[in-house]
Amino acid sequence: MNKSELVEKIAEEADVSRAAASRTLDAAIKVVTEALQAGDQVTLVGFGSFVVAEREARKGRNPATGAEIMIPASRSPKFKAGKALRDAVN
Known part of the structure; x- marks a missing residue:
């Protein structure tokens, strides 16, 4: 499964638009990355x-x-x- 397929599944499961699901996934990845950079x-x-x-x-x-x-x-x-x-x- 690639990112676009994951976004599609998230949008389907959460009953939101693909754009909203994509923004949410991008935000989650950004937050995890920043936390790991900080050593958390x-x-x-x-x-x-x-x-x-x-x-x-x-x-x-x-x-x-x-x-x-x-x-x-x-x-x-x-x-x-x-x-x-x-x-x-x-």
Whole structure:
């Protein structure tokens, strides 16, 4: 399912226009993104949690040359599915 299909389903389920559903989805994505940028965790009970994982700097190897390189520290968004979502999928 892509974004336009998701917007269509939201509009259908919530009985709102596609434009309103699209604005709502865009706003939700923006709020989650801003919260993760600030280092917060976003938890939707029954659905899951969006968290930021910290990765420390580490040594790696260039696969083409075999030369050792330093991989810088980074932050990465992660999603942990909640129990209700896991149960619904299984």
